[in-house]
Amino acid sequence: MTVEPIEVAGPSRAARQDAFFQAICFSAAMVLMATLAGLIIALVIGGWPALAHFGPKFFISAAWDPVAEDYGAAGPIVGTLVTAGLAMAMALPLAVGIAVFLVEFCPSVLAKYVSMAVELLAGIPSIVYGMWGLFVLAPWFALHVQLPLFYVVDPDSFLGHLFEGIPNGANIFTAAMILAIMVLPYIATVLRELLLSVPPHVREAAYGMGCTPYEVVSRIMLPYIRRSAIGAVMLGLGRALGETMAVTFIIGNSHDFPRSLFASGSTISSTIANEFAEASSDLHVSALLALGLVLFVITFAALVGARLLIGQEKA
Amino acid sequence: MFRRTALAFGLGLAMISPAAAESFTGAGASFPASLYQAWAREYAQASTDQLNYQSIGSGGGVRQIIAHTVDFGATDKPLKPGELTRAGLVQFPAAIGGVVPVFNLPGIGPGQLRLTGALLGDIFLGTIKRWNDPRIAAANPGLKLPPFPITVVHRADGSGTTFLFTTYLAQTSPDWARRVGASDAVKWPAGIGGKGNDGVAAFVRQTYGSLGYVEYIYARKGKVSYALVRNAAGQYPAPAPDSFAAAATAAPWGRAAGNYVLLLNQPGAGAWPISGATFILMHRDQERPEKGRAVLRFFDWAFARGDATAARLSYVPLPVSLKAMVRRQWRAIGGGQ
């Protein structure tokens, strides 16, 4: 009787399929990474001539002179940071208020609709915000805020300098207002989820001791989520920094440092949007790409900060 | 199943194969944009070719034609002969217009405000800050000017309109020439930037006390008041096709290499001092000859049939002799008429 040799089977068809499928999924993930890498490389290569030409002075010079080919990033950088900062200052209290309201005080019948309304704000495309800002907010602001202030405030006083600006509502403050409305739903939604994640026994212990809802929220719940909340804020900040369309319509497009609250300014993305198609010299194009690189670095820093603070994913 | 495949195949073909008729793209100056777009629409009735003209500013037109991403570029700022040779481009005028200062002062209507080049220079420098400044009042005896501050509106993007305007300022205001200079994008000492001619017109319309500059058609359509500017003969002609044409007729077209002619401060009592031609740029050696032919077919049609539309939109068509000269120059373009 012969003993049949035992065949050592190679990878079965199923195993090959598994390996193939895993490879495809992995490649897709790598394509994604390649895109990001390509983006960074394109910005670095494109922006390098300007950075090499101007050196570190590029970041602190507010000049923007296409005739003399002198470009400096300070105006747009400051504009970006100021509008984003103002927007966060306006959005944060509102977002906290909305999240707290939805979690603690809102009657449950209404809660679904209110939270849907807040989410819808996030869905409105930025160009619609831009149009609304330019055609509705700006004239209203000029007529009902700037013009009355002209009459009431002495132009040479501190307040007068603070509120100095062209009365057409196209300035960094109104741009910040629009950004605040755009960013607020993101922060509010995350804060709401964070508040919901506070363990019930912590809340109930506080109520049990006789705290008013205000005290429970301000002294117990908000500090509990503080770290992750700051992370949420930085995510919103990342969005505010990169917003293009809504800002371009309403910021007034002036390259100088904004010198007052109602001054026209520019952000990095609005500068790129306005000038890229028409930049006539290579150095101009390179300066714009260098600006893009700066924006990317700032956004990246905000995201890294958010990640460190929020910790691992909130599922 | 077969039907679905056939449908998908057909759609795919539609997406990747060029149409039997040529569709060609031009980009550049916002000044002639309404004209080219109106011509394009009429041309679509007369031909199977389709023109897609995008207004991205004169600087953009130059850059994109040099990058070969469009079939022709349009610019109000003509390239100098040296630049043309370096980029391998041919340049010819397509129409004539004028740059007009516009303002927003309720109570003061179009043509009631008189300015000079020197005044404009000072206003745009920020040296003159209020409407009731004595220098403005001196040029406008009898006109009641409010004490309101002047909001200067300029272009945020690179523009041939800006080039014409700043060159005029540099020629008439020594301060401006010294401090700022002339180009399609300058470092503006004062004011806010609007995007495109339409952006400036929109800003001026919205902002009380503002002063900007736009191509004439945008002054008319944008419902803003235009100001009169003193010309080389000391007169104040109204900005209109006849005053632009008056500036164009005296110009030395035939003698200019690369058709580099600026119609600023032309002599003549009725000449508008800030006139200019708008130019088309094409490559001498066409990468895609069928596109080049389509572009030339279009402009040939426009020269032959487009005058009425141009007049309706307040542009000045080229004089007949100039058209003939331009047609002769087209033979230099690879695969031309």
Next chain:
Amino acid sequence: MRFDRRLFDRHARRKLVNYGFVGLTMAATAVAVIALLLILWSLLANGLGGVGLHIFTMDQPPPEMPGGLRNAILGSLEMCVIGMVMAVVTGILAGTWLAEYGEGKRLAEVVRFLNDVLLSAPSILIGLFVYELLVRPLHGFSAGAGAVALAFVATPVVTRTTEDILRLQSNQLREAGMAIGAGKSYVIRAIIWRASRPGLVTGALLGFARISGETAPLLFTSLGNPNMSFALTQPMGALPTTIYQFALSAFDDWRALAWVGALLIAMTVLAANIIGRALARGSHHS
């Protein structure tokens, strides 16, 4: 018991502060809701009047001539659909890798973080990137470049939602599949994907909603085209870019069309968002 006035005062003050706080939170919520209503109202008031059949049957006109938005609507549809197809394929596969094969791997954490970076990257930079990648080397603005730019914007969204939804599937499903001898890829494809389908559709809808309103990536890639065109190698008009051009113009009829376009985009995006989230909630409950 003696009535201690100090305790009473402090109690009253705390109550007052509390009422004030509740009032503030209500005011904050009111601000958000009012802002939404104001925006929707502006859209309807300015845009609804211009809506008519001609919007869908006529192409965008030169100034002061009759026309509609047909070419822009069709252009947006074509580029968004093509962009979404690319984004969905890449995004679902990448999300699957993160959820199923990335457990505990450091590389997966890095990929996840970088995906978030791409998600939050300003979309104008993506437009610049595609200009340098596809427009300049190929000597032409094109709808294909526009679709690719949109795909780059949408893929991280799809990746993220795919990973989230796949992680939510209970491990028992996976174990059951493997217990009957199916290979891992079969388990993922036939069981996990199928179970996650509503969530995956949500991800696709959210991605679609995001890119249908994007303007910046299209500015330097598809440029614009007033004529109706389906060719991927030619520039193509899109609703957001047309709105951008028309809104900033000085012509009244163009601005009216811009409002109509804004209304159309907003309605599309809101509908996609609502449907997407309704599907997501539905799948959570089931």
